Amino acid sequence: MGISYQATKPIVLADTFDASVPGNLSWPDEVWQDYDAPIITGDGHMRIASVASYGMMPRRHIPDGVKKFTTMNARSETVGAKRSYSKPWREDKLCLVPMHQFYEPNWESGKHERWKIVMADGSPFAVAGIWRTWNEPDGTMAESFTQLTINADNHPLMRRFHKPGDEKRSLVIVPHDEWDDWLGCRNPELARSFLRLYSAELMEAHPSPK
Numbered sequence: 001m002g003i004s005y006q007a008t009k010p011i012v013l014a015d016t017f018d019a020s021v022p023g024n025l026s027w028p029d030e031v032w033q034d035y036d037a038p039i040i041t042g043d044g045h046m047r048i049a050s051v052a053s054y055g056m057m058p059r060r061h062i063p064d065g066v067k068k069f070t071t072m073n074a075r076s077e078t079v080g081a082k083r084s085y086s087k088p089w090r091e092d093k094l095c096l097v098p099m100h101q102f103y104e105p106n107w108e109s110g111k112h113e114r115w116k117i118v119m120a121d122g123s124p125f126a127v128a129g130i131w132r133t134w135n136e137p138d139g140t141m142a143e144s145f146t147q148l149t150i151n152a153d154n155h156p157l158m159r160r161f162h163k164p165g166d167e168k169r170s171l172v173i174v175p176h177d178e179w180d181d182w183l184g185c186r187n188p189e190l191a192r193s194f195l196r197l198y199s200a201e202l203m204e205a206h207p208s209p210k
Contacts, residue, residue, distance in 0.1 A: 003072065004032045005102035006116075008124045010049075013038055016124050017098055017179075019047040027051060033072050034059050039131055039145050040096040044184020047096075052131055052143035056084050061134060074130065074146045076172065076195040080188060085146065088132045092186045096126035096179060097147055102171060103208060104161035115161065116208035120201070126179060128172040128194060148172045148195060156200040173198035 007027055013019045019040045031037040033055045040047050056071035074085045101116040119125050131145040152158035152170035159168045172195050174182050185191045 003103070004030055005097075006100045007031050007037045008098040008100060010038075012124055013040070013049045013098060017047060017049070017096070017126070019049040021049045025049065025051050033070060037145075038098055039129060039143070040098060040126070040179075040183070041094075041131065042180070042183040044180045047179075047183065050143060052095075052145045054145065056088070056130070056132065056144055056146040058134070058142075058144050071146055073149045073169075073171075075169075076148050076150045076192070079130070079148065085130060088130045089188055089191075092188065092191070093131050094182055094185060094191060095129045095131045095145055096174060096183065097129045097145065098124060098126050100124050101208075102127075104158075104205075105163070106161055106205075106207075107163055108160065114208050114210055115205050117157070117203060117205050120204045126174050126176075128174050128182060150195055150197060152197060155197050157203050157205055158197070158200075160205070170197060172196070173203075 006029055010021050010025055013021045017040055027036045031054050035054050036051045037054050038049050039052045040049050042048055071084050079085045079089050101118045103114050103116055106113045106115045128148045129145045131143055134142045136142050149169045150172055152168040155170060158170040162168055182194050
C-alpha cells in the first residue's frame with residue numbers, strides 16, 4: 001500500500017467530486033504521513049470536502065516514549081479490531097480520499113524503484129478511508145484519516161509491488177457510482193462489501209522516479 005500519493009486540487013474536488021469546498025483549503029501536491037490533505041465526507045446525499053492529517057494518529061498525539069508506528073493505512077481485515085481504527089469504523093466515519101495517483105515500490109529489477117498507479121483514462125479517483133476528530137491543545141478541533149487496504153496477492157497489477165515474499169496489498173479504490181453509497185453507509189458489516197479490489201483493466205502503472 002502506498003506511503004505517499006498525489007492529492008487532487010480544490011477545483012477538481014468541486015468539478016469532479018461535486019464536493020462543497022471552503023475557499024481557504026490548501027495542501028501540498030504530494031502527501032506523506034502527517035501532511036494535510038483533502039478528504040470527502042457526507043451522508044449519501046451531500047459531499048463535503050475538508051482538510052485532515054494523513055495518518056489516523058498524528059505524531060503530535062503519540063505520547064513521548066511510545067515506539068513510533070504508522071497509521072497511514074488500515075488493513076480491511078482487522079480495521080474493526082485494532083485500537084487505532086475500531087472506534088471510527090464502528091461509528092461509520094467513512095470518507096473518500098481523492099487523488100490522481102499513488103506510489104508503490106517495484107522490485108522487478110532487483111532494487112527498489114518508485115512507480116505510480118493511475119487510472120487508465122487519466123481521471124482522478126477516490127480511495128476508501130475512515131476519519132476522526134481530535135481536540136487540540138489550543139482549543140480547536142482537527143481531523144485525521146487513514147486509507148483502507150486489502151490483500152492483492154492475486155491482483156494482476158498490484159501483486160507486482162513490494163518486496164519479493166512480502167504480502168501484496170492495495171488501496172481500496174471506490175468506483176465512481178458507489179461514492180455516495182460508501183459515504184452514506186451506516187452499517188460496519190455492510191461497509192465491508194465495498195472493500196474489494198479494483199479492476200486491473202481500469203488501472204495503469206508506470207515508473208515514477210522521485
